[in-house]
Amino acid sequence: MASFPAQPSHSICSRGSVLVPGLASGSRFLTRTNLRASPAANAVAGGMSIGWDQRERINLISAPGNVLVEEDFWSQLDSDLYYWTKPLRPVQWYPGHIAKTEKELKGQLKLMDVVIEVRDARIPLSTSHPQMDAWLGNRKRILVLNREDMISTVDRNAWATYFSKQNIKVIFSNGQLGAGTLKLGRLAKELAASVNVRRREKGLLPRPVRAGIVGYPNVGKSSLVNRLLKRRMCPAAPRPGVTRELKWVRFGKDLELLDSPGILPMRISDQTAAIKLAICDDIGERSYDVADVAAILVQLLVKLPSVGPGPLYNRYKIDPEVIAGKPFIDKLSLQLFNGDSNQGAFRVLSDFRKGKFGWVALERPPR
Numbered sequence: 001m002a003s004f005p006a007q008p009s010h011s012i013c014s015r016g017s018v019l020v021p022g023l024a025s026g027s028r029f030l031t032r033t034n035l036r037a038s039p040a041a042n043a044v045a046g047g048m049s050i051g052w053d054q055r056e057r058i059n060l061i062s063a064p065g066n067v068l069v070e071e072d073f074w075s076q077l078d079s080d081l082y083y084w085t086k087p088l089r090p091v092q093w094y095p096g097h098i099a100k101t102e103k104e105l106k107g108q109l110k111l112m113d114v115v116i117e118v119r120d121a122r123i124p125l126s127t128s129h130p131q132m133d134a135w136l137g138n139r140k141r142i143l144v145l146n147r148e149d150m151i152s153t154v155d156r157n158a159w160a161t162y163f164s165k166q167n168i169k170v171i172f173s174n175g176q177l178g179a180g181t182l183k184l185g186r187l188a189k190e191l192a193a194s195v196n197v198r199r200r201e202k203g204l205l206p207r208p209v210r211a212g213i214v215g216y217p218n219v220g221k222s223s224l225v226n227r228l229l230k231r232r233m234c235p236a237a238p239r240p241g242v243t244r245e246l247k248w249v250r251f252g253k254d255l256e257l258l259d260s261p262g263i264l265p266m267r268i269s270d271q272t273a274a275i276k277l278a279i280c281d282d283i284g285e286r287s288y289d290v291a292d293v294a295a296i297l298v299q300l301l302v303k304l305p306s307v308g309p310g311p312l313y314n315r316y317k318i319d320p321e322v323i324a325g326k327p328f329i330d331k332l333s334l335q336l337f338n339g340d341s342n343q344g345a346f347r348v349l350s351d352f353r354k355g356k357f358g359w360v361a362l363e364r365p366p367r
Contacts, residue, residue: 073305074363074364077300077303077304078272080299080303081272081275081276081296081300082271082272084275084296084299085271085272085274085275085296086271088271088289088292089288089289089292090268090271090274091268091271091274091275091277091278091283091287091288092267092268092274092287093264093283093284093286093287094264094265094266094267095284097261098261098262098263098264099266101245101246101260101261101262101263102263104246105135105212105214105246105260105263106135108212108246108258108260109135109136109139109212111210112139112210112211112212113140113191113192113195113209113210113211114139114140114141114142114188114191114192114209114210114211114212115136115139115140115141115142115211115212115214116141116142116144116184116188116211116212116213116214116224117132117141117142117143117144117214117215118144118146118213118214118215118219118220118221118224119143119145119146119215119216119219120145120146120147120216120219120220120280120282121145121147121148121150121151121155121156121159121172121361122147122150122151122276122280122360122361122362122363123273123276123277123280123282123361123362123363124145124159124363125273125363125366126270126272126273126274126276126277126282126362126363127215127216127219127277127282129214129215129216129263129264129265130265131265132214140191140192141168141169142169142170142171142184142187142188142191143163143168143169143170143171144170144171144172144173144180144184144224145159145170145171145172145173146173146174146219146220146223146224147174147219147220148172148173148174148179148180149174149177149179149359150355150359151359151360151361152306152358152359152360152361154306155360155361155364156172158364158365159361159365160172161365162365169187169191171183171184171187173220173224177227181224181227181228182228184224184228185228185251185255188209188211188255189209189254189255192209192210192211193209195207195209196209208250208253208254208255208256209254209255209256210256210258211255211256211257211258212257212258212260213225213257213258213259213260214260214263215262215263216262216263216264216277216282216283217262217263217264217282217284218262218281218282218283219262221259221260222259225249225257225259228251228257245261246258246259246260246261247259247260262282264283274287274288275288275293275296276362276363278293279293279296279297279300279349279352279362280353280362281349281353290342290345290346290349291326291329291341291342291344291345292326293345293349294329294344294345294346294348294349295325295326295328295329295345296325297348297349297352298312298320298324298325298328298329298348299320299324299325300362301320301352301357302320302321302324304360306358306360307357307358307360309321311356311357311358312328312357315351315356315357316332316335318331318332318335329341329344329348330344332344332347332348333345
């Protein structure tokens with residue numbers, strides 16, 4: 001296992017307190033919280049070098065007036081992720097069916113009146129395909145942030161405001177329970193209504209609106225289609241790569257939907273995004289080392305203001321502030337699985353995906 005590169009320390013306030021994120025009413029600003037007493041509050045236990053086998057450095061940014069701005073916190077969190085992932089084997093996944101799908105999808109785009117792009121609400125930026133804008137051009141688009149039940153109201157409001165400022169039509173949905181699907185169907189028909197206006201002007205009969213559903217693997221595209229149709233027309237399962245072929249299905253008399261397999265860039269250059277894809281199960285398991293990903297998840301949860309060390313300790317009776325990252329996974333594996341680190345890592349990832357530590361986004365909108 002690789003170790004974290006050392007990072008510069010940040011401001012420590014007097015009397016054993018540091019600036020840490022606060023949760024009150026989703027405030028934009030972050031408040032001060034006292035640290036647990038320790039021999040050296042501003043040092044890393046075991047030395048100044050950061051490694052999987054050492055306590056994570058307290059790494060926060062202070063703003064003027066002893067206030068930590070939330071945007072700075074999320075920016076610093078991405079910076080931490082960059083250092084944590086840098087020594088690891090790159091996460092890459094591009095099975096053959098994705099290349100085939102991409103080629104077929106480009107051919108079908110000219111038939112679509114509107115495109116429905118589905119992203120994971122926990123990581124909307126990391127599940128944004130870098131070539132999607134170029135493929136769609138001026139074609140009408142609806143953005144769906146699926147799994148809205150897996151993020152907090154504060155997270156949802158932040159993303160709603162962000163996309164509203166960009167004049168992007170966004171719908172929050174829950175493909176498992178069907179929330180947002182009826183609104184999605186209505187909006188797709190409204191955006192493409194001009195199609196049949198033009199057809200009537202040419203003396204042609206109206207036809208159903210054609211909407212293509214696209215997005216990364218396992219973000220819930222097929223589940224949305226099935227919920228819209230109120231029957232299981234497309235294969236869906238909680239793992240990437242289940243849908244392998246493009247499939248047109250009819251929704252009533254007025255709407256046709258194209259369900260497509262998940263698409264990924266051939267090479268993921270942003271490895272912080274790749275780790276988030278792995279944590280959220282939006283990329284194939286063969287593409288990453290599960291123990292590395294689970295160790296990073298533990299350290300992410302400890303830092304996140306809406307989680308912190310409490311839920312991890314309460315669930316596993318291991319203090320993540322004393323042994324974070326890889327040692328945490330190793331100790332959990334010894335307790336539950338006779339030292340099998342893969343099973344221990346899968347347990348932590350599975351618990352996160354099931355909301356055992358609460359529902360929380362791993363990204364917030366950029367400035």
